[in-house]
Amino acid sequence: MKAVHFGAGNIGRGFVGLLLHQAGYEVVFADVNAELIDALAAADSYRVRLVGEGGEQVETVTGFRAVNSSVDEEALVAEIATADVVTTAVGPRILRFVAPVIARGLAARPDDAARLAVMACENAIGASDLLAAELMDGLPDDETRDTLAARAVFANTAVDRIVPAQAADAGIDVTVESFYEWVVDRSPFAGDAPDIPGAHFVDSLGPYIERKLFTVNTGHATVAYFGFLEGATTISDAIAIPSVRAAAEAALAETSAALAAKHGLDEAALAEYRETILGRFANRYLVDEVARVGREPIRKLGRNDRFIGPASDYAAFLGSAPAALLAAVGAALRFDLPEDMQSVELQRLLDEAEPELIVAEVMGVERGEILHDPLVEVVRSAQSAPSV
Structure with a gap:
């Protein structure tokens, strides 16, 4: 299984990326920060420190790759074309910039491929709906919209994990609180939601x-x-x-x-x-x-x-x-x-x-x-x- 995650920052690595890794996904991080992407590409693993009143626990994330989305869009399109899941943690205002490359990745998927699960993990109400709207608004005609809409499932989420500013010498390791919630609207999947044990799928997300x-x-x-x-x-x-x-x-x-x-x-x-x-x-x-x-x-x-x-x-x-x-x-x-x-x-x-x-x-x-x-x-x- 493969997941493409937009946003390789602290939340991406320490929250969504970690849970996708724990669920058995190969995670492909996409970001415009060349220094961060180069550091991830050069590493075999990174550590996530989970801190709370009960002390500290360390999780090691492996089996990931990284793509610079500002200079290697073709590689990112190819990754999306063969992915099972796409997630984001880029901020609601940045979704309009990632929508076009997701659209290209959907267009490149085989007709018989399973529908791509797209979940925007942002601090905003209806972020996946916003991403879907940005994606569809950028398409040239109704036929293209219908084709791509049939290849993806956009599900809204609610996410919660405090990720503070990191130490200057942390590198790609990240410290987060031990508490988290990732709640996903189950209804768009029509009984075929992705297998992510760390996410909680519910019937009514609002x-x-x-x-x-x-x-x-x-x-x-x-x-x-x-x-x-x-x-x-x-x-x-x-x-x-x-x-x-x-x-x-x-x-x-x-x-x-x-x-x-x-x-x-x-x-x-x-x-x-x-x-x-x-x-x-x-x-x-x-x-x-x-x-x-x-x-x-x-x-x-x-x-x-x-x-x-x-x-x-x-x-x-x-x-x-x-x-x-x-x-x-x-x-x-x-x-x-x-x-x-x-x-x-x-x-x-x-x-x-x-x-x-x-x-x-x-x-x-x-x-x-x-x-x-x-x-x-x-x-x-x-x-x-x-x-x-």
């Missing part, structure tokens, strides 16, 4: 995606932004500050309330899940920097992302504005990190734009929505707050 995004990602960012305001350097240091932990607990209590109201998820199970997630953030064996987790605040303040997404659901299903999530938005607005381009742009907007414009353009919330006026006040308060 609740799992939102539970993860609006608990793990919301909580992680909340701890980062409040921790930043308190001067913390790492996530474990930040969540050890009582006020930061209280802010995260309150925000996640609201996201759980929205999830329970929207999807009918069990409130006791959600409470247990919240405690598990907060415990993961306190893992001192996993050195994860506040600056890394907080970067790209404009994206994280988007309508469907980790703050406004659950806040919108809370307003829609519970009829009021969630105070703790709005407080987290206020903390995110004050994330002032000169080396992060989105942080710099956000601070410029706060200096120059009216609050209503920021709420509409950055957060996607329009006048008349329950969240609009409270968010305007949050932005106005951030604009008048002293610099950190």
Whole structure:
């Protein structure tokens, strides 16, 4: 069995690539980073350190190859043409760049080949649907779309594993937390899902995606932004500050309330899940920097992302504005990190734009929505707050 994985970075090697290797797949890593690809191509193995409160475990990954997708597209097309699985961990905005080569690989597959399982493993809702749309939009006609659609199965996923910034001398070895979840929508496979023991196939993925995004990602960012305001350097240091932990607990209590109201998820199970997630953030064996987790605040303040997404659901299903999530938005607005381009742009907007414009353009919330006026006040308060 063979899997082609786009994105040979820390998540690709330490999460998806590791689980595919453990499932018995030969993994072909594709990336545009020539130095990384050369290092992988020259190596027979790499190590994944799994760290947690129980100590450290080391897994060794072998039987992989690497292709530079920016200079050797023909080789990558040939790999996709004979693969069983294609996965990605490149970021949602990069999917449109990998779609054309996947389309070429599908076109090169024999007519009698099994359908290619395509799973975008991104921190986004419906990432595989987005990849499929990008792929189909780039095709010349309906006949070609129909032909290639019959050769692939696109299945959405929810993925969760904290992969911190790595030591400068780590090379291609990678350190990750021991906890992980890879949940895959079973329904597109019509009973013929790929055999990946580390993945959990479910009939209805939507609740799992939102539970993860609006608990793990919301909580992680909340701890980062409040921790930043308190001067913390790492996530474990930040969540050890009582006020930061209280802010995260309150925000996640609201996201759980929205999830329970929207999807009918069990409130006791959600409470247990919240405690598990907060415990993961306190893992001192996993050195994860506040600056890394907080970067790209404009994206994280988007309508469907980790703050406004659950806040919108809370307003829609519970009829009021969630105070703790709005407080987290206020903390995110004050994330002032000169080396992060989105942080710099956000601070410029706060200096120059009216609050209503920021709420509409950055957060996607329009006048008349329950969240609009409270968010305007949050932005106005951030604009008048002293610099950190």
